[in-house]
Amino acid sequence: xxGGRAVLVSSASTVLFFVVIVVVVALAPGSELxxxxxxxxxxxxxxxxxxxxxxxxxxxxxxxxxxxxxxxVLILILALVIAVVRQIPGPVFFPFRMVAVxxxxxxxxxxxxxxxxxxxxxxPGLGMAFFSYLSDVTYGIIALVLVYSAYVAExxxxxxxxxxxxxxxxxxxxxxxxxxxxxxxxLPQAVRRVIPPLLNDFIGLxxxxxxxxxxxxxxxxxxxxxxxxxxxxxxxxxxxxxLFILITIPLARFTDRLIARDKRRREAGALA
Amino acid sequence: MTPEKxxxxxxxxxxxxxxxxxxxxxxxLAVAPHEVVCLIGASxxxxxxxxxxxNLIEPLDAGRVVVEGEEITASGVDANHIRxxxxxxxxxFNLFPHMTVxxxxxxxxxxxxxxxxxxxxxxxxxxxxxxGLSDRRxxxxxxxxxxxxxxxxxxxxxxxxPSLMLLDEVTSALDxxxxxxxxxxxxxxxxxxxxxxxxxxxxxxxxxxADRVCFLEEGRILEEGPPERIFTSPENPRTRRFLxxxxxxxxx
Numbered sequence: 001x002x003g004g005r006a007v008l009v010s011s012a013s014t015v016l017f018f019v020v021i022v023v024v025v026a027l028a029p030g031s032e033l034x035x036x037x038x039x040x041x042x043x044x045x046x047x048x049x050x051x052x053x054x055x056x057x058x059x060x061x062x063x064x065x066x067x068x069x070x071x072x073v074l075i076l077i078l079a080l081v082i083a084v085v086r087q088i089p090g091p092v093f094f095p096f097r098m099v100a101v102x103x104x105x106x107x108x109x110x111x112x113x114x115x116x117x118x119x120x121x122x123x124p125g126l127g128m129a130f131f132s133y134l135s136d137v138t139y140g141i142i143a144l145v146l147v148y149s150a151y152v153a154e155x156x157x158x159x160x161x162x163x164x165x166x167x168x169x170x171x172x173x174x175x176x177x178x179x180x181x182x183x184x185x186x187l188p189q190a191v192r193r194v195i196p197p198l199l200n201d202f203i204g205l206x207x208x209x210x211x212x213x214x215x216x217x218x219x220x221x222x223x224x225x226x227x228x229x230x231x232x233x234x235x236x237x238x239x240x241x242x243l244f245i246l247i248t249i250p251l252a253r254f255t256d257r258l259i260a261r262d263k264r265r266r267e268a269g270a271l272a
Numbered sequence: 273m274t275p276e277k278x279x280x281x282x283x284x285x286x287x288x289x290x291x292x293x294x295x296x297x298x299x300x301l302a303v304a305p306h307e308v309v310c311l312i313g314a315s316x317x318x319x320x321x322x323x324x325x326x327n328l329i330e331p332l333d334a335g336r337v338v339v340e341g342e343e344i345t346a347s348g349v350d351a352n353h354i355r356x357x358x359x360x361x362x363x364x365f366n367l368f369p370h371m372t373v374x375x376x377x378x379x380x381x382x383x384x385x386x387x388x389x390x391x392x393x394x395x396x397x398x399x400x401x402x403x404g405l406s407d408r409r410x411x412x413x414x415x416x417x418x419x420x421x422x423x424x425x426x427x428x429x430x431x432x433x434p435s436l437m438l439l440d441e442v443t444s445a446l447d448x449x450x451x452x453x454x455x456x457x458x459x460x461x462x463x464x465x466x467x468x469x470x471x472x473x474x475x476x477x478x479x480x481x482a483d484r485v486c487f488l489e490e491g492r493i494l495e496e497g498p499p500e501r502i503f504t505s506p507e508n509p510r511t512r513r514f515l516x517x518x519x520x521x522x523x524x
Contacts, residue, residue: 166362166364166366167366167368169324169329169362169366170362170366170367170368171368172329172352172355173327173329173355173358173359173360173429174355174356174379174380174384174428174429174432175352175353175355175356175380175384175432176352176379176380176383176384177352180383180384184368184379184383185368188370189368189369189370192370
């Protein structure tokens with residue numbers, strides 16, 4: 001913990017730091033213009049709640065939350081399937097392993113925005129029953145799930161490989177099948193270890209929901225752009241940014257806490 | 273051989289290599305029901321590998337393993353089924369760290385034998401009670417001493433009611449003051465007639481508990497016999513050399 005003197009020093013240095021930043025920004029030649037264009041209280045509020053001519057960024061942001069929530073669940077499931085398939089041993093399963101490897105290679109290599117265009121404009125163009133008549137948001141979710149599952153599968157895989165072989169040997173020695181050992185012994189330990197990096201990926205996913213706007217969905221970033229274009233004021237971008245931060249900061253702090261807890265637990269384990 | 277004297281375990285010409293390194297060079301061994309056989313020998317002599325081959329955790333390169341008259345190395349035999357009847361306890365305990373003591377013990381009876389929860393827990397608690405561990409039932413393994421962890425690992429194996437127990441240097445990872453509690457548990461099992469194949473560095477323990485001692489070197493059983501003979505008048509000069517080193521180190 002900080003002592004009295006340390007608190008004083010850290011408070012003083014924090015205040016000084018921000019004063020310097022504010023002074024430097026305020027002295028810039030365009031500072032008044034920027035204050036009006038980006039931080040006007042009137043426009044901040046108006047873009048947040050919306051008006052007759054512009055969409056509300058707050059309600060548009062609910063679309064981001066919706067996309068995030070649906071994608072996250074699907075990613076957790078699909079990625080786990082890929083990670084498990086990738087480590088099934090035996091020559092019979094070679095084609096399955098190959099598909100899993102190809103999948104992760106492909107979707108980790110292609111930029112998300114290209115996947116969005118290919119899915120969002122390509123699949124409707126195919127004219128297939130059902131699949132070609134989904135909403136923009138649905139195509140967006142599909143693209144996010146495809147790309148993020150490739151990353152998250154690798155996170156799971158690292159977790160699975162971090163569980164020592166002796167755990168599997170102990171489970172198999174008791175008569176558990178390969179699948180039972182995976183389900184009861186290996187996966188529970190693997191998932192516990194990768195929760196912090198998983199949350200980290202989900203912070204990225206939360207922000208990338210904004211890219212779904214390229215398919216025409218009006219989510220927060222797109223709503224901010226509409227407001228900026230019609231009012232010639234960019235306070236809307238600040239509002240959208242703050243909304244994203246509002247979600248990601250708690251997620252980041254939660255991740256920190258899990259990492260700290262994991263560290264404490266490991267150290268306690270090492271003492272025993 | 274009369275039917276009731278069917279050996280608990282027979283190994284014939286068991287061979288195992290890891291890459292170029294042949295660790296087991298043809299092991300022949302029979303263990304009678306209720307017999308306690310100790311494997312002694314330097315580190316790297318193949319003791320642990322031999323135990324891991326018996327329950328097929330390591331596949332054999334050649335040879336046969338017969339458990340209670342049934343050849344388990346035959347093709348088409350379900351290894352999962354065989355392993356239920358063979359308990360193995362490892363040097364490093366290998367408890368499941370994310371499960372409580374009770375769950376560690378009941379996992380296999382419930383998932384493998386299909387026992388219901390109440391029955392499996394009853395069986396587990398009876399074993400924990402017997403070995404003085406019942407107050408630890410809800411602890412996680414990390415919170416136990418090494419000796420307690422190893423005793424839980426033995427209980428976990430016993431909960432499957434195995435007909436044969438394999439113990440792989442179960443005291444080697446323990447602090448000296450914790451060895452006694454584990455050895456006394458094993459003595460108790462021996463006195464109840466549990467058939468056991470034990471790899472150990474504890475020569476005093478081997479002398480007390482074993483019906484027969486096998487000395488392994490470089491993947492072969494060089495000498496075997498009752499402990500009184502092996503430890504007092506070994507015939508093979510290499511056994512003599514090994515034992516004299518052990519005596520010099522004050523381990524016998």
